[in-house]
Amino acid sequence: SGPPGYAPRQLALHAGPLTCSLFSSLWVSHPPSAAGMVSPAIALAFIPFLVTLIIRYRHYFLLFYRAVLVRRLQDCLTGLSREERAFRYVLTHAIPGDPQHILETFDQWCYHCEYLSNVGPHKGKILDRLIYENTPLTVLELGTYCGYATILMAQSLPLGARLYTVEMDPRNAAVAEKVIRLAGFDEDTVELIVGASEEVIPQLKEKYGLLKADFVFMDHWKRCYLRDLQLLEAHGLLLEGATILADNVIFPGAPHFLQYVKTCGKYQCKMHRTSLEYFRAIPDGMAELTYTGLA
Numbered sequence: 001s002g003p004p005g006y007a008p009r010q011l012a013l014h015a016g017p018l019t020c021s022l023f024s025s026l027w028v029s030h031p032p033s034a035a036g037m038v039s040p041a042i043a044l045a046f047i048p049f050l051v052t053l054i055i056r057y058r059h060y061f062l063l064f065y066r067a068v069l070v071r072r073l074q075d076c077l078t079g080l081s082r083e084e085r086a087f088r089y090v091l092t093h094a095i096p097g098d099p100q101h102i103l104e105t106f107d108q109w110c111y112h113c114e115y116l117s118n119v120g121p122h123k124g125k126i127l128d129r130l131i132y133e134n135t136p137l138t139v140l141e142l143g144t145y146c147g148y149a150t151i152l153m154a155q156s157l158p159l160g161a162r163l164y165t166v167e168m169d170p171r172n173a174a175v176a177e178k179v180i181r182l183a184g185f186d187e188d189t190v191e192l193i194v195g196a197s198e199e200v201i202p203q204l205k206e207k208y209g210l211l212k213a214d215f216v217f218m219d220h221w222k223r224c225y226l227r228d229l230q231l232l233e234a235h236g237l238l239l240e241g242a243t244i245l246a247d248n249v250i251f252p253g254a255p256h257f258l259q260y261v262k263t264c265g266k267y268q269c270k271m272h273r274t275s276l277e278y279f280r281a282i283p284d285g286m287a288e289l290t291y292t293g294l295a
């Protein structure tokens with residue numbers, strides 16, 4: 001799951017070299033006139049290129065439209081953040097105390113109203129299955145957002161297990177706190193920590209009593225994945241055999257993180273190829289790691 005702004009970045013990555021070479025060849029053969037005007041013939045020559053670009057990357061344009069443009073417009077019109085708007089919808093449509101119904105209500109909102117970067121129903125199944133198979137007692141989530149994945153995991157935890165979830169944005173954390181309590185999870189089961197992961201991780205043992213995690217869900221900013229995994233290792237917070245599930249490693253991607261986990265010798269890696277939350281046409285993946293404690 002990723003924040004708005006990914007679509008243009010992804011587009012620039014794909015379209016950049018092609019656009020540049022096209023522009024530079026046109027520049028050489030037809031430099032702009034003194035008035036700085038591009039001739040209509042050259043402008044016309046671009047139309048097929050633009051149409052091809054739009055068709056090829058239509059799903060990324062749609063993502064940009066829904067995640068950025070609609071969001072900005074609604075923010076101005078309502079004076080609320082989109083996460084607060086989603087919470088209002090959930091509050092009026094979901095059954096309190098029923099986590100599954102709350103998740104489905106979020107999904108309805110995301111498919112029919114506005115885009116949210118929850119893990120979503122398809123990748124959610126992978127997460128749910130791993131929690132079910134591993135029966136972890138101590139779970140750490142990095143990036144709570146609205147609490148979607150938090151309640152998805154919490155509902156499958158074995159009795160006596162504890163989930164710590166870390167969110168740095170206080171507005172998102174306020175929404176998540178309400179969602180988690182609406183779903184019926186108390187502070188003994190789910191503890192929401194408001195702060196940036198790089199500050200919270202070093203304090204997990206002493207301040208929060210998290211000695212070692214046997215399941216980690218990484219779903220915050222992708223550029224933080226590698227740094228935070230190494231922080232977890234350095235502070236001895238990973239139990240041998242722990243599972244780490246990292247979302248969005250294909251879109252928007254976390255190449256340095258993937259390179260590290262594949263080469264450092266401390267992890268067994270498996271890739272779950274899937275699609276971006278609420279966008280079946282955009283490929284994405286989740287990396288499942290098993291910490292061997294070696295190397």
Ligand SMILES: C[S@@+](CC[C@H](N)C(=O)[O-])C[C@H]1O[C@@H](n2cnc3c(N)ncnc32)[C@H](O)[C@@H]1O
Pocket residue numbers: 001002003117118119120142143144145146147148149150166167168169172195196197198219220221224
């Ligand atoms: C993709 S959303 C998380 C989605 C959530 N896991 C779910 O599936 O419902 C990413 C969230 O991570 C938070 N975040 C990003 N970097 C962070 C960091 N370094 N520490 C804590 N939270 C972070 C953002 O504020 C955002 O709310």
